[in-house]
Amino acid sequence: MNESKGRSIPETVKGVPEPTLRRLPLYYRLLKQLRDSGRAGVSCTMIGTELKLDPTQIRKDIEVTGTVGRPKVGYDINELICAIERFLGWDNTVEAFLVGAGSLGEALMGYGGFTECGLQIVAAFDVDPTKCHRVMHGKHVRHVSKLPNLMRRMKVRFGIITVPAAEAQQAANLLVEGGVLAIWNFAPAKIQVPERVIVTNEDLYCSLAVLSQKMTRKLALSRSKGGSKP
Amino acid sequence: MNESKGRSIPETVKGVPEPTLRRLPLYYRLLKQLRDSGRAGVSCTMIGTELKLDPTQIRKDIEVTGTVGRPKVGYDINELICAIERFLGWDNTVEAFLVGAGSLGEALMGYGGFTECGLQIVAAFDVDPTKCHRVMHGKHVRHVSKLPNLMRRMKVRFGIITVPAAEAQQAANLLVEGGVLAIWNFAPAKIQVPERVIVTNEDLYCSLAVLSQKMTRKLALSRSKGGSKP
């Protein structure tokens, strides 16, 4: 499709739409299930039925991974799984530092599921002296002051922030000092970083807003139809 | 703007765009900070500078809450905060049941931040007998078999799922049996519910996909520019 230079992922100048990126893990998960159940091939129609999504959209999403399918047949499941892994960068291990060994941080450290995506938390950092020098789920917790140097020495380039919102900027600064490339920020706070650093906020309040507004709206509508008096 | 029937939130037939809903908490948070710092008014220009967003977009977002501003002046901060709260339904307390008192579930139970949004976890449920009859962060943990009845009796209509992916559907079924209206699903699994039930998935893999793909892409581009040979 491009000049065929031996790479199968097309290096588009424009990035891939974020909605597409957010759907790929959904396909990935389903595909693994299908593979485990013994299937070898899959069509967009089938994925769409399963996930309640439009088959054309799925086809376009799959296209960005560089996988080609065959009419009437669909895609080879293994090939597709590998392509998604490769496209998302889940085929390589990425080591990460976690800042803030509190309850959320500890839950993330104990969670094994992200190894599937190549993500491996290798150490945690905290300001609380009672948390430092401990080992949580096999990971050392060190004092934050050690973070930048250790990060450079270990060549770690991925950071996870799970400190209180008020401390998030400080945590981000340390990661930047350590040469971080990407930050997954769980604190409900906006952090300022140099432009080269990629940030994704896991802001639970945003999801909650969607849910509670829809619920509120539905209640309001049903009340106005049901007709309780003012 | 509508027939003025005493309510300030316009009941549009079409729902509000989800991107708008996801931005409102960002404004809300900033507005509270500004209020605490003594300000009384705010303009979209200021919010936009602070949050690095387009002022027009902010203006359109604010419009859905029914707040009107004044040219040259902007909006009254208090009024705006109240309008967002009202619009999202964060001005009323909503009681919730949590299913799956594991590490993530416990973190959520211990987290006080959601009371700001009116969300209050009132009880947790688990299958593990060693977790039942315990109290976590002041909340009773009961056996899941008790969930549907208790939910109806207590008139709880909000559910949070933090069980392993394989059990998510089962958890959802119990919530539906209890008459749930809205579910916040943290398990990386698609759940099937009746159409009347609102579901929001907090799928960490989707966010991670965005982050790791961008990081992978950036690395690939810098490598091809830097020019390491094959």
Add this chain to the structure above:
DNA sequence: CATAAATCGAGAATTATTTCTTTATATATA
């Protein structure tokens, strides 16, 4: 009191994303 500057509000234009349409191709079946 007139003028300038900032900002809202409404609508137009642009851009992004999804959905529809058509065509070509591979497989199965008669």
Add this chain to the structure above:
DNA sequence: TATATATAAAGAAATAATTCTCGATTTATG
């Protein structure tokens, strides 16, 4: 072998979301 059918692929159309433009309004200032 011919025909029917499911499906990928490509592109067009429709829809959704963002960004731009401009007129109106309010406040501050000379």
